[in-house]
Amino acid sequence: MDSVTPNSRPESFPEFDSAGLAATVDALAAQHSGREDMFRAAVVQLLKAELVKARAVAQAQLLKDRHGRRCAERLCFVQDEIIRILYAAATQHLYRSQVPSGAERMAVVATGGYGRGLMAPESDIDLLFILPYKQTAWGEQVAEAILYCLWDMGLKVGHATRSVDESIRQARGDMTIRTAILETRFLTGDQPLYDELVERFDKEVV
Numbered sequence: 409m410d411s412v413t414p415n416s417r418p419e420s421f422p423e424f425d426s427a428g429l430a431a432t433v434d435a436l437a438a439q440h441s442g443r444e445d446m447f448r449a450a451v452v453q454l455l456k457a458e459l460v461k462a463r464a465v466a467q468a469q470l471l472k473d474r475h476g477r478r479c480a481e482r483l484c485f486v487q488d489e490i491i492r493i494l495y496a497a498a499t500q501h502l503y504r505s506q507v508p509s510g511a512e513r514m515a516v517v518a519t520g521g522y523g524r525g526l527m528a529p530e531s532d533i534d535l536l537f538i539l540p541y542k543q544t545a546w547g548e549q550v551a552e553a554i555l556y557c558l559w560d561m562g563l564k565v566g567h568a569t570r571s572v573d574e575s576i577r578q579a580r581g582d583m584t585i586r587t588a589i590l591e592t593r594f595l596t597g598d599q600p601l602y603d604e605l606v607e608r609f610d611k612e613v614v
Contacts, residue, residue, distance in 0.1 A: 423462065424489065433451055451557060455561060484525050484526055490558075499550060502549070511539075511547075517536040517593065521534070522535075533566070535595075538602060540572065
């Protein structure tokens with residue numbers, strides 16, 4: 409599974425401290441141990457405040473350099489990191505499995521305009537939760553934890569949860585889903601699961 413250690417951070421956006429936020433979330437989990445609702449509320453409050461600050465920084469930079477694409481990339485970077493932090497919170501603190509089974513795997517993937525790595529401040533966040541098999545209680549809980557936190561932050565989220573088989577089957581018969589998979593971008597979770605989807609899509613659909 410992914411950690412929430414940031415990917416190569418854009419030099420133009422050092423203000424968003426992903427590693428520091430992840431450490432703060434870990435501390436909140438310890439502080440609110442056994443009180444899931446309080447932990448979730450604290451995480452939402454933390455990340456929402458950081459998102460507001462990051463958007464303000466991006467706006468100020470946009471007014472300075474007039475570079476719209478760079479601004480959209482900065483906003484996308486921040487959103488990526490927030491989702492990685494939420495995934496880690498869900499899988500490490502809320503629904504940690506002591507003995508994970510083969511079904512307890514998930515890849516979180518960006519689709520649509522978000523999948524292309526560009527975001528406006530009010531853009532929808534389109535997510536695909538990929539599972540190895542059919543939906544499980546663990547997968548449902550993790551996806552819901554991420555989604556509810558994003559909604560509580562006031563964000564607009566489009567989402568779907570599918571197994572690799574379901575994704576391939578639906579892509580064959582639905583051009584919208586086919587196009588969405590073409591524009592996917594891995595965010596966090598199980599990289600081999602995402603790689604399996606891409607490999608099968610290229611062989612069986614394209």
